[in-house]
Amino acid sequence: MVFCLTPPQAIQVNPEEVNALIQDLAIAAGVIFVLYIFFFFILRLWFRRLRNDLPLVSLNVSRLPSVIVAIAISLKIALSQLEFLKTYPWVQNILSGAIALAVTFWVARLFTEVIAYALKKFAEQSEAMWDDVLIPILENTLPILIYLVGGLVTIQSFGVDLTGLWLAIGGISFILGFALKDILSNFTSGLVLLIDTPFRFGDVIALPDGSRAVIKKIGLRVTEMYVIDTHCQTYLPNGNFESQSIVNLSRPTSHYYYSLNIPLKADVDPARAIVLMEAVVLAHPDTLGEIDRKLEYIDKFYGFSGLTDNVDGKREAGRKRLITEKAVNIQLNKIEESFDLLAQKINLLEQGGLDLDEIRSIQGDFVDICTNVGLEVQAERVGRRTRQARLEEMTEEMGADKLIGLIRAWYGAWLTDPDLIREDKETLPQEWEQKLSLLKLKLNKLFRKLNNPSGEETRLDDAIETIRTWLREDFKSSRNEWQDPKVWVNEVALGGRSLEIKFFVDDIKLEHCLRGNRIQSEINRDLNWQLRQAYLYT
Secondary structure: OOOOOOOOOOOOOOHHHHHHHHHHHHHHHHHHHHHHHHHHHHHHHHHOOOOOOHHHHHHHHHHHHHHHHHHHHHHHHHHOOOOHHHHOHHHHHHHHHHHHHHHHHHHHHHHHHHHHHHHHHHHHOOOOOHHHHHHHHHHHHHHHHHHHHHHHHHHHHOOOOOHHHHHHHHHHHHHHHHHOHHHHHHHHHHHHHHHHOOOOOOOEEEOOOOOEEEEEEEOOOEEEEEEOOOOEEEEEEHHHHHHOOOEEOOOOOOOEEEEEEEEEOOOOOHHHHHHHHHHHHHHOOOEOOOHHHHHHHHHHHOOOOOOOOOHHHHHHHHHHHHHHHHHHHHHHHHHHHHHHHHHHHHHHHOOOOOOHHHHHHHHHHHHHHHHHHOEEEEEEEOOOOOEEEEEEEOOOOOOOOOHHHHHHHHHHHHOOOOOOOOOHHHHHHHHHHHHHHHHHHHHHHHHHHHHOOOOOHHHHHHHHHHHHHHHHHHHOOOOOHHHOOEEEEEEOHHHOEEEEEEEEEOOOOHHHHOHHHHHHHHHHHHHHHHHHHOOOEO
């Protein structure tokens, strides 16, 4: 038996193709080098001047993946011109797989280090809850999906047929979706709760059974709540939670109505008792009402029943807080009136459009309002020539008598309240600093719109009205008459009567959500003591 070994076919290389390949690779290398210098050196220097670091982070994340993708695409295009390599498709497959892997890694890092970070910053400056729940969900799930899809595309780029696998994944997804419909329903309900934002984390709600709870976390499947009355955690599936009728005690404000029924003697003049009861409630530092009357009554009617061991300290802290709040309300009322006048002025001038002088007049009035808020116009250099103006907070000395400085002095005086606990001294400044950040953000947005109306001249008064409404409803109102204590006369059996008094407390979320109960108890004790001293109590 004779074996004949056939020598392998020699690879025929065309010198002209090789020369063309070298020229193409040289041109591609030159283009990649120029683009690399432009993006990662020249453009980087410009990005370093920006206030926002996201463009700079995007460049850092993109450096290695973009170079790999550019080199792989250049090789793929250049090598496709060689005839002899067409018999070796695995070369092109390897390059396609490298491109898929680099793009997958690139997209995943851009999401986790740029997009997710930007969403967090946006959520911190808004009243949404994305930074607490939705962003962690996206951070944990989307990178996995990106790597999974990218890995499958990479495998398919190597020439592996994944049609059967894609069909199997689709079938498995359908089966899992049907089997886990309850879990998916709760997950969807959780997203709906986050998007609609009927609750904020830390809000106090009344459950259908009458108990009160604090929203702690809206998870993938369940909502976690702290039940105040029983001092325990409870977990309610999002689907059930969404379908229930829930009363949010913390919205629109964290003030809450408490009521007390006080029995009177049959021959007592109700008008005399009503005046005394209103005075006792207003005298308590932690109730709401007209500040001048509260300051008048605090020394006459507060603490004489022996409420606490530190009545003098509580009275002094309350007086200090009321005085600073009065200054806040005066400044806030001045700002609200200025916004009203500005809205009326814009409404009058916008008929037929605004000319340049009218726009400048409106801008001047708005800057005056921002000055009362505690903001001033500052210009920052963007590039070499252009300058971008924005509103920045004044120095502490210049802004001490402005709204922002007065707000900080107010909650600083509030922190001296001896009834506050340690967590209150952290959450109270955090809550008000978040409101101040939102105020500065909204005013800057309106400032940019006034500087460049760009076709929205006839809607500037609507923008003014929006921020004015936000100030009154979501920031702080300068005065709400409906928050004053109210007294109703109720007839009872045997010819007697009782008086029901209702009053608001300042913030039911403080003192581990027990502040309202303490205030109600103290007022009840003070009312009984004062009415007995006046011989009005049965």
